[in-house]
Amino acid sequence: MGFFENFGLALASLKSNKMRSLLTMLGIIIGIASVIAIVTVGNSMTGSYTSSMSGMGVNNITVSLTQKSSSDDAGTTAKGVTLRRFMDSAPSESDLITDAMIAEFVETFPDKVDSVQLSQAVGNATTTKYGDPATTINAKISGVNNATLQGNVKNSPLLAGRFLDDTRDVGRKVCVVSSKFVEQTMGCTNSQAVGQQVTLTMNNMPYTFYVEGVYKYDDTMDSMFGTVNSDTITTEFYIPITVARSMVDAGAGYQSITVVAANGTNTTSFVTTTGSYFASYYTRNNTWTVQANSLSSLMEEMTSMLGTISLGISAIAAI
Secondary structure, three states, X not given: OXXXXXXXXXXXXXXXXXXXHHHXXXXXXXXXXXXXXXXXXXXXXXXXXXXXXXXXXXXXXXXXXXXXXXXXXXXXXXXXXXXXXXXXXOOOHHHOEOHHHHHHHHHHOOOOEEEEEOEEEEEXXXXXXXXXEEEEEEEEEEEEOHHHHHHHOOOOOEEEEOOOOOXXXXXXXXXXXXXXXHHHHOOOOHHHHOOOEEEEEEOOEEEEEEEEEEEOOOOHHHHHHOOOOHHHOOEEEEXXXXXXHHHOOOOOOEOEXXXXXXXXXXXXXXXXXXXXXXXXXXXXXXXXXXXXXXHHHHHHHHHHXXXXXXXXXXXXXXX
């Protein structure tokens, strides 16, 4: 029997069993559509997650001090259970990551390191609203270097002035503020705010700074959380890290830094290299060492997990 005869018999069978044929076709159509929809949703979830993580700095490697756990600082119970010996909750100044260590690291890996972000938290401060001294405006003071500042406001363009300069602004009482802060406290245009004096109060102590730059305030989070009263918004107030460290009497070093890997660098493998490099400075330190972590490894694990879940659901839908 030839092709055309088989085709004719198939058509005759379909015509004689219209309802059954319709239901069979409908089942096949719905099944295929379900598989396509589930695969599409899974891919969309993975893409959305990847995009969100990338925005958080997938190339960033966090290098931080951590307490050692070894036989020298641990005890053992009668049943063989290892116990950590109690140690200081904070490292001493001699334990901190120093500027010299960072400089040597950058010199060793010039092609793999884009920048090193440094920061020093100072605390929340207050000032008064323009034209209404009875209203308090809040600001969060953070000491940063240029790399940190540009990383924090990368999605918010600079509207006036300039960013902080790691060499030029050492020890200078200057700041970079948001356009929202200018609106709240200065009552002028962003360009007019540059060079003006701003006084903040923290722990009942006044601190005076001069505005060097104004970046665009991102109100995305405000709309997300339904913030209505702009006077209650706390904005970021950036100052040179050298000034911040002197304000809080911080030691000459850092408990944590962020290494931004250069484009094209395999961040997953460079995390191990970075951790080993800094840990080499602590081989004779009995209490502290350094560990490096990155979002890239977490991102790979989550992407793999989402892919497995999507594949499993697709298989169920196919059945």
